Amino acid sequence: MNRFAELLDRLAYEPGRNAKLRLIADYLRRTPDPERGWALAALTGALTFKHAKAGMIRGLIAERTDPALFSLSYDYVGDLSETVALMWPLDPNQKSGSAPTLTEVVQTLSTLGKAQLPAKIARWLDGLDETGRWALLKLVTGGLRIGVSARLAKTAVASLGNQPPDEIEILWPGLQAPYLDLFAWLEGRAERPSTRDPAPFRPPMLAHAAEKSDLARLDAADYLAEWKWDGIRVQAVAGRDQHGELVARLYSRTGEEISKSFPDLLALLRLPCAIDGELLIMREARVQSFNVLQQRLNRKSVTSKLLAEFPAHLRAYDLLAEEDEDLRDRPFATRRERLQALITRLSDPRIDISPLISFKNWSDLTAARADPASAGAGVDADAVEGIMVKRRDAPYVPGRPRGPWWKWKRDPMIIDAVLMYAQRGHGKRSSYYSDYTFGVWSKRDSGEELVPVGKAYFGFTDEELVQIDRFVRRNTVDRFGPVREVVHEPKSGLVLEVAFEGLQRSTRHKSGIAMRFPRINRLRWDKPPAEADRLETLESLLTQREHATMPTVGGGNV
Amino acid sequence: MRPEDILVPTPSGVCCKPGGFHIDPTRPVEKALITHGHSDHARAGHGAVLATQETLDIMRLRYGDNFAGSIQAVRYGEIVKLGGATASFHPAGHVLGSAQIRVECNGLRVVASGDYKNVADPTCTQFELVPCDVFITEATFGLPVFRHHDAAGEIGKLLRSVELFLERAHLVGAYSLGKAQRVIAMLRAAGHDQPIYIHGAMETITRYYQSRTIDLGRVELVRGANKAELCGRIVICPPSAISDLWSRRFPDPVVAFASGWMRVRARARQRGVTLPLVISDHADWDGLTATITATGASEVWVTHGQEDALLHWCRAKSLKARPLDIVGYGDEEDAAAQAEAEA
Numbered sequence: 001m002n003r004f005a006e007l008l009d010r011l012a013y014e015p016g017r018n019a020k021l022r023l024i025a026d027y028l029r030r031t032p033d034p035e036r037g038w039a040l041a042a043l044t045g046a047l048t049f050k051h052a053k054a055g056m057i058r059g060l061i062a063e064r065t066d067p068a069l070f071s072l073s074y075d076y077v078g079d080l081s082e083t084v085a086l087m088w089p090l091d092p093n094q095k096s097g098s099a100p101t102l103t104e105v106v107q108t109l110s111t112l113g114k115a116q117l118p119a120k121i122a123r124w125l126d127g128l129d130e131t132g133r134w135a136l137l138k139l140v141t142g143g144l145r146i147g148v149s150a151r152l153a154k155t156a157v158a159s160l161g162n163q164p165p166d167e168i169e170i171l172w173p174g175l176q177a178p179y180l181d182l183f184a185w186l187e188g189r190a191e192r193p194s195t196r197d198p199a200p201f202r203p204p205m206l207a208h209a210a211e212k213s214d215l216a217r218l219d220a221a222d223y224l225a226e227w228k229w230d231g232i233r234v235q236a237v238a239g240r241d242q243h244g245e246l247v248a249r250l251y252s253r254t255g256e257e258i259s260k261s262f263p264d265l266l267a268l269l270r271l272p273c274a275i276d277g278e279l280l281i282m283r284e285a286r287v288q289s290f291n292v293l294q295q296r297l298n299r300k301s302v303t304s305k306l307l308a309e310f311p312a313h314l315r316a317y318d319l320l321a322e323e324d325e326d327l328r329d330r331p332f333a334t335r336r337e338r339l340q341a342l343i344t345r346l347s348d349p350r351i352d353i354s355p356l357i358s359f360k361n362w363s364d365l366t367a368a369r370a371d372p373a374s375a376g377a378g379v380d381a382d383a384v385e386g387i388m389v390k391r392r393d394a395p396y397v398p399g400r401p402r403g404p405w406w407k408w409k410r411d412p413m414i415i416d417a418v419l420m421y422a423q424r425g426h427g428k429r430s431s432y433y434s435d436y437t438f439g440v441w442s443k444r445d446s447g448e449e450l451v452p453v454g455k456a457y458f459g460f461t462d463e464e465l466v467q468i469d470r471f472v473r474r475n476t477v478d479r480f481g482p483v484r485e486v487v488h489e490p491k492s493g494l495v496l497e498v499a500f501e502g503l504q505r506s507t508r509h510k511s512g513i514a515m516r517f518p519r520i521n522r523l524r525w526d527k528p529p530a531e532a533d534r535l536e537t538l539e540s541l542l543t544q545r546e547h548a549t550m551p552t553v554g555g556g557n558v
Numbered sequence: 559m560r561p562e563d564i565l566v567p568t569p570s571g572v573c574c575k576p577g578g579f580h581i582d583p584t585r586p587v588e589k590a591l592i593t594h595g596h597s598d599h600a601r602a603g604h605g606a607v608l609a610t611q612e613t614l615d616i617m618r619l620r621y622g623d624n625f626a627g628s629i630q631a632v633r634y635g636e637i638v639k640l641g642g643a644t645a646s647f648h649p650a651g652h653v654l655g656s657a658q659i660r661v662e663c664n665g666l667r668v669v670a671s672g673d674y675k676n677v678a679d680p681t682c683t684q685f686e687l688v689p690c691d692v693f694i695t696e697a698t699f700g701l702p703v704f705r706h707h708d709a710a711g712e713i714g715k716l717l718r719s720v721e722l723f724l725e726r727a728h729l730v731g732a733y734s735l736g737k738a739q740r741v742i743a744m745l746r747a748a749g750h751d752q753p754i755y756i757h758g759a760m761e762t763i764t765r766y767y768q769s770r771t772i773d774l775g776r777v778e779l780v781r782g783a784n785k786a787e788l789c790g791r792i793v794i795c796p797p798s799a800i801s802d803l804w805s806r807r808f809p810d811p812v813v814a815f816a817s818g819w820m821r822v823r824a825r826a827r828q829r830g831v832t833l834p835l836v837i838s839d840h841a842d843w844d845g846l847t848a849t850i851t852a853t854g855a856s857e858v859w860v861t862h863g864q865e866d867a868l869l870h871w872c873r874a875k876s877l878k879a880r881p882l883d884i885v886g887y888g889d890e891e892d893a894a895a896q897a898e899a900e901a
């Protein structure tokens with residue numbers, strides 16, 4: 001457990017993806033079975049024991065420490081698990097080497113009754129060091145947030161056998177912790193585990209971003225085009241198990257199973273198939289904005305009220321398999337015909353096919369991209385993120401092959417904002433001020449002032465980063481820890497052109513507005529801050545969107 | 559006689575009226591007894607300074623030859639008569655030459671501990687327990703969450719990281735006096751035999767440690783090294799240099815920081831550290847409370863840090879306890895940064 005704790009500790013501080021991969025792979029290589037398998041399960045979120053409540057942890061520490069000292073400490077540290085891990089008194093009777101293994105912890109937690117839990121956790125805490133206690137408490141309370149996705153952990157495990165990560169994704173649904181067969185195969189000690197999963201994930205095909213010049217070189221007649229919808233890309237799969245029962249699953253683009261969150265979509269998969277599509281929220285036959293979908297994603301428990309208020313919908317792009325037939329090597333045009341036929345047979349209002357955009361040449365498509373509403377998207381135009389251009393004869397190839405698929409996004413929204421605060425980055429960027437808070441003008445009681453509307457830490461080139469960093473260091477007016485306030489007056493300051501994908505209302509921001517996917521588009525050294533945009537500009541953009549896509553939101557419209 | 563008749567806390571430090579001296583004064587005084595060389599305790603400009611030879615040497619290296627009107631070196635355990643009081647210096651285990659100062663007057667014993675730690679450190683004399691009636695303690699880490707555990711384990715963590723990320727430099731922030739040399743010595747004790755690189759600001763002190771026969775192995779200056787040479791190396795620098803333009807010369811550095819503050823995650827994250835190393839030259843909570851108990855003191859004065867929790871603990875143990883509000887003690891680094899800002 002102490003080794004696993006050290007890994008979690010390193011991962012929690014390490015910002016770099018490659019460094020995280022190395023740390024995980026190194027741990028998996030050095031740690032024996034079954035310990036490493038349980039660690040992999042913990043990192044991929046595959047552990048399913050019932051979590052301990054914070055109240056129980058508080059109870060344990062209250063029995064062992066002075067309440068005044070606990071309260072001073074908790075106040076200073078600000079995190080319950082961490083405070084308890086650090087304050088936990090040493091048991092003088094404890095022999096060294098009595099730290100529990102992760103295997104023991106996981107296996108005990110899945111069988112132990114609620115009544116015995118506190119005593120057990122206390123015994124484990126007695127045997128661990130500070131980091132070990134922290135990791136144990138995070139694990140048992142279900143608060144293991146260390147910035148590692150299941151995909152990243154699977155990529156790390158794949159590297160043990162020099163396999164592509166998608167190989168692990170394909171096997172994953174058929175595997176079980178502690179994954180002895182997986183490690184044996186990766187280390188060349190056994191055959192590849194056979195997958196008899198009736199509803200496996202298939203690595204998705206992805207598109208390259210296109211500029212108009214990319215398309216100009218292509219013959220429009222070879223391609224089909226459809227809308228790129230602003231939801232979440234999913235794979236909906238159903239198949240029969242050995243008893244002939246239909247098993248249905250929903251996967252995210254990275255292969256994580258999200259079935260539990262969308263029981264309403266699973267219900268429509270009544271025939272064996274594998275559909276690639278977009279998950280959307282549909283109300284009164286209109287696609288809702290991403291903001292609405294996000295509201296459903298943010299809810300933890302899936303209640304019938306939630307299902308009714310945020311009805312999920314699958315807009316299908318592609319058909320990868322039907323019954324036992326793998327369709328991925330067929331041409332796209334053929335797969336689409338099969339998809340259309342399947343959807344007709346399913347005959348369910350919760351699924352439809354993403355319509356094609358009719359065009360004869362690239363200028364037709366340019367016009368459609370500029371005005372999706374008049375080009376067939378109609379009332380759903382605001383949920384269009386761009387256009388997908390796909391070769392008619394292209395097979396479905398996992399990964400991001402260059403050529404067969406292009407995504408041509410709509411132009412982002414753009415505003416000019418003023419740099420207000422800069423914060424130092426992490427890792428490679430720890431000597432650079434690379435996280436920027438920017439604001440726009442607004443009339444307040446005290447007069448014209450800048451209100452922060454967002455934060456961005458990418459979009460600029462390395463050279464621009466050096467320039468902004470220099471500007472920040474030379475124009476600092478105040479410091480708060482790693483944050484510097486930089487000059488932001490009407491006549492002096494730095495104007496940033498910020499691009500973003502959307503806006504939503506937010507109670508967490510002083511401005512009342514939050515941006516989606518903001519990034520620095522350009523540095524406007526030429527522009528005086530006084531000429532930057534105003535909050536009213538953002539508000540009017542937001543109001544337009546609300547009126548366009550959510551006419552009925554807000555009135556208990558179930 | 560009351561303790562307050564021997565030592566009076568003043569805003570500029572503790573003053574011994576019968577002996578006519580101050581301990582670690584923060585403003586220039588006639589006669590100063592200095593516990594150790596960190597700049598928040600040892601300042602230039604006093605009339606006479608009494609300290610260990612090492613502390614005097616360190617002050618000279620930092621402030622130049624004329625840092626005081628006159629100086630007197632005092633050995634550990636030597637008793638010095640000053641006016642109506644006697645004073646002696648005893649190892650504090652904090653940094654090279656650091657001392658606790660014991661003052662006795664009419665049979666009443668007061669120990670001003672300065673900064674101290676009661677764990678092993680290969681670069682300085684081990685902390686000595688000095689029985690007393692009144693114990694003046696620091697409280698830098700005076701909260702029960704500060705448990706420094708095993709410094710050797712932290713060195714192991716650093717070495718495992720060096721082994722894993724061989725193509726990167728490991729940049730270790732450490733205070734220039736004491737921590738830097740302790741980290742180097744511990745790396746040597748753990749078997750690391752590669753050259754270790756240091757920032758120019760710690761060169762003088764490090765060479766001084768080496769001259770006092772503390773074996774630090776091969777220590778090179780970053781200044782003379784090229785980028786390729788620094789791959790896979792451990793580089794020790796003042797904490798402020800991590801976020802400085804200076805750090806850009808390193809190949810994709812892993813940023814570490816050796817400090818007791820690294821025990822608390824929020825502090826480590828705020829610093830932008832990716833490899834926090836809990837290595838402290840101050841006593842942790844267990845060290846503070848164990849030392850207070852062992853001195854047998856019935857009264858405890860708390861100078862600087864997180865006083866509240868320690869005062870509460872003392873009172874719960876029926877010890878008389880009071881905070882001393884002395885302005886100007888704190889982190890060695892804060893004092894250095896302040897000096898930098900003033901310069």
